[in-house]
Amino acid sequence: MIRLKDGYTLMHEHLTIDLSPGDLGGTDIDILYRELTELYTFGVRNIVDLTNQGMGRKPDVLRALASATGINLIPSTGYYLETYMPPDIRTRTIEELVEESVRELTWGIDEEGYTAGVIGEIAWSAPKPGILECKVWESMSIAAAKTGAVISTHPSIGPEQIPQAEFLIKRGIKPEKIIIGHAEFFPNETALFALLELGVNIGIDMIGQNGQDRDEYRADMVAMLRDRGFLSQVTLSMDLCEQQDLRQCGGFGYTHLFTSFLPLLQDRGITEDEIDLMLGRNPMRILG
Numbered sequence: 304m305i306r307l308k309d310g311y312t313l314m315h316e317h318l319t320i321d322l323s324p325g326d327l328g329g330t331d332i333d334i335l336y337r338e339l340t341e342l343y344t345f346g347v348r349n350i351v352d353l354t355n356q357g358m359g360r361k362p363d364v365l366r367a368l369a370s371a372t373g374i375n376l377i378p379s380t381g382y383y384l385e386t387y388m389p390p391d392i393r394t395r396t397i398e399e400l401v402e403e404s405v406r407e408l409t410w411g412i413d414e415e416g417y418t419a420g421v422i423g424e425i426a427w428s429a430p431k432p433g434i435l436e437c438k439v440w441e442s443m444s445i446a447a448a449k450t451g452a453v454i455s456t457h458p459s460i461g462p463e464q465i466p467q468a469e470f471l472i473k474r475g476i477k478p479e480k481i482i483i484g485h486a487e488f489f490p491n492e493t494a495l496f497a498l499l500e501l502g503v504n505i506g507i508d509m510i511g512q513n514g515q516d517r518d519e520y521r522a523d524m525v526a527m528l529r530d531r532g533f534l535s536q537v538t539l540s541m542d543l544c545e546q547q548d549l550r551q552c553g554g555f556g557y558t559h560l561f562t563s564f565l566p567l568l569q570d571r572g573i574t575e576d577e578i579d580l581m582l583g584r585n586p587m588r589i590l591g
């Protein structure tokens with residue numbers, strides 16, 4: 304069980320991601336510090352960092368930022384898309400991968416006992432998952448079943464969301480412990496409702512990216528989900544990955560969610576209580 308601080312939680316971020324040039328992993332820690340300090344003033348007290356092994360996870364940076372800013376930074380365990388997996392995944396057994404993630408969730412990702420709080424961001428390539436991705440997913444399902452940890456996923460911006468949820472549910476993972484990511488790229492409403500009927504949570508988690516029209520679409524989506532009674536399964540985040548998107552570097556920054564996106568929700572009649580549900584109570588329930 305993760306100890307969360309009272310306040311808002313961003314469920315899908317990557318403070319040290321290092322997959323390509325310009326990613327946040329190359330950022331001066333003082334810049335990240337200033338960015339998070341601003342975020343703190345908007346009530347954010349927890350951030351789930353889905354930067355797992357192979358993506359640039361850096362426990363020392365997270366630890367330093369967490370203690371300097373007062374924001375609880377929750378690391379993750381697991382592996383992302385096959386392209387970014389360390390080469391030894393090929394030869395390691397499912398048992399070894401399970402053992403590693405269970406250890407990271409219960410003992411820590413470093414010698415000082417900084418424990419991973421979730422399994423993520425585990426991913427499928429399009430049009431279908433690769434052999435190593437299937438191996439990771441089998442392993443992470445077992446690790447989640449053993450520990451009760453939340454699993455957070457990356458569908459390759461396509462119709463994989465329902466198959467991903469079914470894969471995990473079939474292996475005994477409780478739907479309420481699953482977050483299917485990037486929901487704003489789900490192909491159609493019928494499929495979105497079918498996914499939510501399974502009881503899983505979704506992440507509208509790329510807020511600020513792909514332009515203003517996409518944010519308007521995300522806001523319409525939240526309003527529609529409220530009208531259909533699904534808001535208790537919705538989480539919000541930004542999946543901010545590139546230095547150029549930080550405010551200190553001239554981008555929209557993490558505060559965009561609060562200064563630009565929440566007003567779009569308010570325009571659509573979303574109440575303070577509903578915002579508190581998506582940013583506060585839903586994360587508490589899912590991670591609790």
Ligand SMILES: [Zn+2]
Binds near residue numbers: 316317353424542
């Ligand atoms: Zn991500």
